[in-house]
Amino acid sequence: MTKLTIVELKLLAREPGSMFTILIPLFILVIFGSSISPGDTVLLPMTLAIAVGLVGLYLLPTTLATYRERGILRRLSTTPVRPRSMLVVQLLLQLVLALTACALLLSVAGTVLGAHLPTRVLPVAVTFTLGTAAMFAVGLLIAAVAPNGRTANGVGILLYFPMAFLAGLVQPTHQMPVILARIGEFTPLGAFRQALQDVWAGGSPSPLLLGVMVAYAVVISLAAAKFFRWE
Template identity: 85%
Template sequence: MSVITKLTTVELKLLAREPGSVFTVLIPLFILVVFGSSIEPGDTVLLPMTLAIAVGLVGLYQLPTTLATYRERGILRRLSATPVRPGSMLVVQLIMQFVLALAACGLLVAVAGTVLGAHMPAQAGPVAAAFLLGTAAMFAVGLLIAAVAKNGRTANGVGVLLYFPLAYLAGLMQPADQMPVILARVGEYTPLGAFRQALQDVWAGVSPNPLLLGVMAAYAVIISLAAARFFRWE
């Protein structure tokens, strides 16, 4: 068994016991069930919104808090003296958080499709493209938070404070068509807003705007480079 596999197994057990990961799954599910019971089966807005909420919570809260806490406790520093290099922990955490986001979104889609009779897109390719780019963009932001935060509590606070304005601009707290035009327009070019709009386009049966896909890719690359530049192992 490889080092990455062993470390992934251990971290998966720890993640399953983490209360934050449970709330990350349950909060968007609660929103979907509460509001989904009163909408039309052909609605193409609510499910993309809750999917974006789930990925946003993982990227801005769960990922940076975990990494910053590990650095604060000296775990990353101690790993540098073992065959398990600190970089391996970073890779494993990215895998774990991606699995968490995938599980949360999979649960949302399953409940929406079976219980609420929600509309599902016909093609999986555009869904996968929007999901992967959106997740990469949000994880990049989370990595930057982890890179500059002094400890886990600071990372948690920064993530939460950043989440709410991004969620508002993205149209996750108020439908974009009910927001002031200029704010809705700006929101489309935030990482979370581009993600939500791309998913909504796919659910509406149209191809996601290539510009929005490019925006998410640019966020993922540029912010990841900044995170790598400022990241500290101890």
């Protein structure tokens, strides 16, 4: 398991998509963060949601579907390293990647931009955990049904952009029609972004939004487990 983790970590570090998921949110934060007040409670939660969304909808499903397409999971079934170990390692590494991207965003926002950071750790941790679980569940379902890595990549991108729009990551929700903004709150990415924004504003995340993320994480994970194929 340790050797597998080291090998997969090296492969992930060499994957151009890994740098993409880190640099895009950072670029957005730096470009727009230089023109807003330090007390802004919108931009940083938005970029955090973007980072997690990119890992969950783009990198995770593409990697797993590519491994299945190349027969890596099937070959692992004949070795002491079982395919499920590969799945666990990939989930952990993708989580580390998401955490790294978010830690970098927080560091730059807090030190370079002087942005407001919440002091209550627990609400942030709960919101981040549930939001990441919901986005990763969607990524696992994509990996489960996509026949190959290219298809998983396309489906992930196809889902990401409308989901990002409804979540208020492309256009602020107060500039959107009320019905679209409301629908966006019931998407996994929208619930995640809004809950983070509530925490950044000094409040507590809405129980409804937390429930939405839990529902997505549980229901979609069960669907992914049902449809997932090792070869």
